[in-house]
Amino acid sequence: MQKRGKRQVRVILFLMGILIIWNACIPQEQKEVNPEMQAFEAFFTANGDSVSIAPRKVRTQALQKMQEIKDSLVRYNYLIVASKTCMMSSDMDSARLLIQQIEDFTERQPFSPQLADLQSDCFNMKGNVYARTGHMDSAEVYFRKAYELRMHGTKIEVVPDILMNLADATNRLGKLDVGAAWYRRALLLCDSLNITSTKKPPIYYGLAQIYVALRDFEQCDYYYNLAARSYEDMLPFEKHFYLNNRGTSYYYRGDYETAIDYFRKVTDLVEGYPDMVFELNLGWLNLGDCFLQVDEPDSAAKYINKCQPFFEKTGIITALYYIDTQKIELALIQKDLPKAWRILSESIISPDIDPDMVNIRNKYLQQYYEETEDYRKAYFYLKENNRMDDSIRNERVEMRTADLALRYQQDSTVMAQKVFIREKENEVLELRQMETLWIALTTITLLVVVFVYLYSKKKRALLLAQNRRTVSSLRLENIRNRLSPHFIFNVLNQEMAGRKAEEKQELSSLVKLMRRNLELAExxxxxxxxxxxxxxxxxxxxxxxxxxxxxxxxxxxxxxxxxxxxxxxxxxxxxxxxxxxxxxxxxxxxxxxxxxxxxxxxxxxxxxxxxxxxxxxxxxxxxxxxxxxxxxxxxxxxxxxxxxxxxxxxxxxxxxxxxxxxxxxxxxxxxxxxxxx
Structure with missing residues (x-):
């Protein structure tokens, strides 16, 4: 992992060197600043934050400016800003239309670093549209294209934003280790390029969300607390992400009251921004699930009904899947099994659903089939959730190892200082008196002797304990069936109740065999x-x-x-x-x-x-x-x-x-x- 981190630093420095050499080789007349591009940069600097706060106002200004521009490349940069405002106001059809216009234009132009910047923005926006509508495979593809193009452009300082989008897409596809690697790369770029620290809080709560998925809440809180230090400086949509994701972390801990508090903060925040419609409806959706967990079906139904029309209108598949999941649980709470079956049969199914949402749905489906006494299907969904949990546990080991290897590789300046300090320490060690050296060697020798003695004394006991753990693991592997024994025995006892005497005897022998098998395995x-x-x-x-x-x-x-x-x-x-x-x-x-x-x-x-x-x-x-x-x-x-x-x-x-x-x-x-x- 350390070698990979060093390679990343070398690649980034190499690409920066290429950009410097390329810039030096461009004729002077090509280096002249384009006044229209300068005007666009000033416009974006002045209105960048307002894209999320007052998107309709910025859209109107951008389209007006666009009509006054002669340079076609600059004109389509204004169109990119307009597409971002459509995204912020959840006008997905308009966003798609504008992105397609930009994409058609860029395909006809010869390559240049400025065109690479425009194409990168276009693909980044396209990835955002796919992510918002739940098509995460396509989102990952376009975010990666945006990243690769930006590395050939002139504005490398915006690369961390693209990497955060790419990390989020891979996380939602269940590739948590890949997502963590993209977040780490974003941090590395921020430190290596001395990019302002305001970009770091979104990276921190993105990393926190990975540890939520891994159910490592100690590391999750560590990164959320780092992000919280800059809460007051965050933009509204960044505050929304922070509050929403932190509420989600408490949901998965089972602390639903705290989760409800955070989701209420989400709705209170976005109600002050009329264009943040998506964020408001997402808050209602999460509140609906939390109220289901605390057994308040009326409150849950209220929030589900409030947000459903919006997600049906925008066609966001993951949200509709989540709504159907909540409706199934609501029907189960109300003991309305036919309604639960109807929702289940009509439910939206997509391969791009977040694994955590699938886990929640499987839990409710298991409950449904238990209540309808279809134990075969109940057993299937129990196995599916156990398989997903095992996968997460395996990834947790990878993530912790990667975290230890990468944590101290983020700041190249600190690493250089450590190397310098170590060199000075070596010079001091060479000047030490021989007497001190002999004392140190004698002390080390005594410690080694004591260690060898203790190690030899306990070696046999440690070996026996290790072998015993191996045997226990093999025994569990040999008899484990991934299903609660009490659940199996209850089902078999129910089956015996309606069988004939000779059939009861066979089932009774099977129950006896299984019980004895479990006893002997221990x-x-x-x-x-x-x-x-x-x-x-x-x-x-x-x-x-x-x-x-x-x-x-x-x-x-x-x-x-x-x-x-x-x-x-x-x-x-x-x-x-x-x-x-x-x-x-x-x-x-x-x-x-x-x-x-x-x-x-x-x-x-x-x-x-x-x-x-x-x-x-x-x-x-x-x-x-x-x-x-x-x-x-x-x-x-x-x-x-x-x-x-x-x-x-x-x-x-x-x-x-x-x-x-x-x-x-x-x-x-x-x-x-x-x-x-």
């Missing part, structure tokens, strides 16, 4: 009686699918007391399950399974044998090997602290009838300690 060792009871239950359930040709046999020799013999949990069950699933299920003819337990001179011998054709490494049915990995890892840990070890052998055997089978043999010593301290 125990390192069990008695032979408990293990065999679990194996018998499993075999009984498999009899139906294997048919009358399946002949299991369990033989316990003399001198073996199942209640007193201990062994690692699932030691027998996993080889038995492997034999059934990977050898016997698809075998034709007689299917035999032998479990032979006998006493030997120095312990207990356990053999699991089948006639399934033997172990074949290249077989398509050979499985993943996770189960046997659990057994071997468990035995390895236990053997490390026992003088006499458990022996394991797996090999193919020739049977008396000429068939080939696979045999797994375990030898358990009599005096064996199954405890891990």
């Amino acid at each position: 125990q390192l060792c069990v008695t032979l009686a408990e293990e065999l009871d679990f194996v018998k239950t499993y075999i009984d359930l498999e009899r139906r699918s294997l048919g009358i040709t399946f002949h299991p046999m369990i033989e316990i020799g003399e001198g073996v007391n199942p209640e007193q013999v201990q062994l690692p949990s699932m030691l027998i069950q996993i080889p038995v399950e492997n034999a059934v699933k990977h050898a016997l299920k698809e075998k034709e003819g007689e299917r035999n399974l032998w479990i032979i337990i006998a006493r030997q001179a120095n312990g207990i011998s356990i053999q699991i044998r089948d006639n399934g054709g033997g172990y074949r490494p290249n077989s398509r049915n050979r499985g993943t090997g996770t189960g046997m990995k659990v057994i071997m890892q468990t035995i390895q840990i236990l053997n490390m602290k026992n003088k006499e070890t458990i022996d394991v052998a797996i090999h193919n055997v020739s049977l008396s009838n000429g068939e080939i089978g696979c045999e797994v043999t375990f030898l358990l010593p009599d005096k064996y300690d199954y405890r891990i301290k």
Whole structure:
């Protein structure tokens, strides 16, 4: 990550160098300042802030100025300003029309840095239109084009604004690590080019929003607090973004009262600016969801009905999707399941929906299908949300690592100072007296000796603890089904209530198998009686699918007391399950399974044998090997602290009838300690 950050600095400095050289090579007559462009720059400087505060007024002035200009390039710069005002007043059709006119003009012109600036503005506006209407894939494409063109233009100081738009688009597509990288690049540019610090607060609350998505609220608050320091200096639309996003962070924490306070501040803010219609309706939309969460359906319905006409008129897909999601939950609260189904069947579906919104919708859909007793679909949406949560957790590790690597690479001046200080420190170290050096070396040597002693003393205990965690992880991986066991048992018990006696027995065995499976997965060792009871239950359930040709046999020799013999949990069950699933299920003819337990001179011998054709490494049915990995890892840990070890052998055997089978043999010593301290 550090190398990548350094490459970014070099690329930026390289591009700046190219611009300087290019400028030096331009003939003097081409460097003459265009008075009309100068007038435009003065106009934009005077009215830039008013684009968001009084967009209609600025639009009128820009269109008037445009009629007075002879230079076509300058004329279309005024048209860019007009398109921005259309965006601010939520007049999306007019914004699209103006952007298309600008795009048609730029395609006919020869390249120049000034044209690159105009094209960059055009693509940036086009990306904003797509982002506002919920087409984030297209928004990302045009923001990236705007960024690349701006790097060939004359106004590199506006690049951070484009990078913020690009970061926001990638965030809403769920690519949080990419979004964070764009925000970091924006900060790096601000510091490297000495750009005014007023551009940093939007970057800070953009980074905060990434940590909201990652549910890392400590880092989220850190960046929001950095942004809050400049709140009074923010423009109205920047204040809106800050308040809205911070309210969203409290929504995802479950602190709905605080979220409501922030969203009320949003509506209070934008009500003073008549052209901020989109921002006002967005505040109402968020308030509607918060009131659903605090069980105030009447208030929720009021805000949903207030904002729905606006979003239907503007065709903003993500907002309409969010409204449908809230209406589904509102119908569920009102116990109106037919209405919930009608909304669900008529709902807008788009591939560009924000993952967080999909997560909220999935939660409500799970609730709907639970209430309609369609547990299969309820289970599907529960799995989908768990999958999304796992993805976020994996990205959280990446993000924290990237944050540590990039945090101190943002200010090139600070980095240069650190290098200078380190060089001076090295010079001082070289001038130190030899006596001080020997004292330091002696101290280090003593510390190393103490460290080695302590490390050697605890190495065995640490290794055992690490291996035990590995076993626990493998066990959970082997039995985890991503669904609450209580939920499964409740569903199966409901199914048993309406079944016949013989069917109840099979379901009862399945419930018993699942409960026992969960219990054994949490125990390192069990008695032979408990293990065999679990194996018998499993075999009984498999009899139906294997048919009358399946002949299991369990033989316990003399001198073996199942209640007193201990062994690692699932030691027998996993080889038995492997034999059934990977050898016997698809075998034709007689299917035999032998479990032979006998006493030997120095312990207990356990053999699991089948006639399934033997172990074949290249077989398509050979499985993943996770189960046997659990057994071997468990035995390895236990053997490390026992003088006499458990022996394991797996090999193919020739049977008396000429068939080939696979045999797994375990030898358990009599005096064996199954405890891990």
